[in-house]
Amino acid sequence: MKKTVRIKDLAALARFAEGYAKTLRPDDIVGLVGDLGAGKTTFVQHLAKVLGVKRPVRSPTFILLQALPTSRAVAKRTGINELCHIDAYRLKNEDELFAIGFEEYAERDDSVILIEWADRLPSVQWLDHYREIRFDFDGEGERVLTLNGERFKSG
């Protein structure tokens, strides 16, 4: 199932992130796919804010992986203790993902993994609980977000 959302400015991206945060479960792996400057890190910043992350959320391109603890209240309510923010931009192959400690987070069921440039890691997309947001430009200065692999509430 695919779903698209039009985002006309940064405020709209913030609102979208707020809604998206509510759909997260503590074992999700979210791939963020889109070109440089598409808004992937900005999306994570908004998401982190909603989930009570106190630490500054910066681009993880250089550091590759950063752990972002959520607030205690959010952890209690959602079961999400940590966001694991990964950037695959500098990774040369999938082995490197495991070399930076991805597995440790993937096996946990109290954290959400957010992977920028997940399209560089094809096998990640086959993991359970993988969902994806694709960030595209529409040519008019607006962004189009395509959501893939969403889990829909049963019943």
Add this chain to the structure above:
Amino acid sequence: MRILGIESSCDESAVAYLEISRGRLLRLEHLVATQAIHAKYGGVVPEVAAREHSATLPLLLAGIAEKVTGKADGRLLGKRVDVVAATRGPGLVTSLKVGLDTGKTLAAAWNKKMIGVNHIEGHIYSNWLPGAALAGDLGGSGRGLFPALVLVVSGGHTELLLMKGHGRYRLLGATRDDAAGEAFDKSAKLMGLGYPGGPALSRLAADGDPAKYDLPRPMLRDPHDDFSFAGLKTAVRYFLRDNQERLTDPRFLADAAASIEQAIVDVLAAKTIRAAAANKVRTVLLAGGVAANRKLRARLRGDVAVRLPGVRFIEPPLKYCTDNAAMIAMAGYFQARMKKYGDWRTMDAEPQWELGRDL
């Protein structure tokens, strides 16, 4: 005091040996991982950062031992070391652990003092290494120097720190998204110069007109010490899209590169001068990989001279701007002078250690 320095926080593995006596530098040996060292001691060059560090550090240690003692013998090296200083953070946890665990093991085996160095503090102390203006200032308390404002700029960091004395910092501001070096690298990528292409962008910019295109200067006039470069990246993206047909024109590329560089340098310089004036500092220090950028150096040198009379501007030697272990050993020396030793039994890597904020 004789210090062994070890650095492995990101992509570079490095080992250094520093000897300082009565405030005078007697010896500095320094090795960064190269193909040559692998060839000499029979190593291979693997891909992944952490694995690369664990394959490379023993070879670098052998190389340093040979330089210092004449033999690639760790036991002999141990007899010539008083303190082991290894980078403890910030950085990638798997990479950090390799260097830190190596340092801890050596400190334990040799029964030496151990210091876990902050990587950013290491960059700052590159300003005390040979070739820098402060290279002779190793013995005193740094009188006349502090308070100092430090601009740290690299691929992973953009920070303004108030340095009140040796080892005393307050974080004034930092980037809220991309680092300045990342803004260079990603703009270069958008221009088709490869990644990381910051230095290539700067070379191209040398022949361009920096006033040709008007790009945003995020947070330039905001009354705080934080930075933001993500918006500039997106602006560069739109700008290049609107000029697609000119991407093969060398004139256009040079002007675009110069304009991008100017936007980044303008923000870094303006915020640095503002913070320096607001905090009434005596010195402005530059540090980090992007400190090698000639335009940034020249701009800060000029702005400090014109706008902050009486304030000294100090820049690190070009060869010590990128990650290295000499700067870690030097930071370790100043920590050791203050007897700020750590305990190798309990010390762990601190991947998100911010200088100026307590652990």
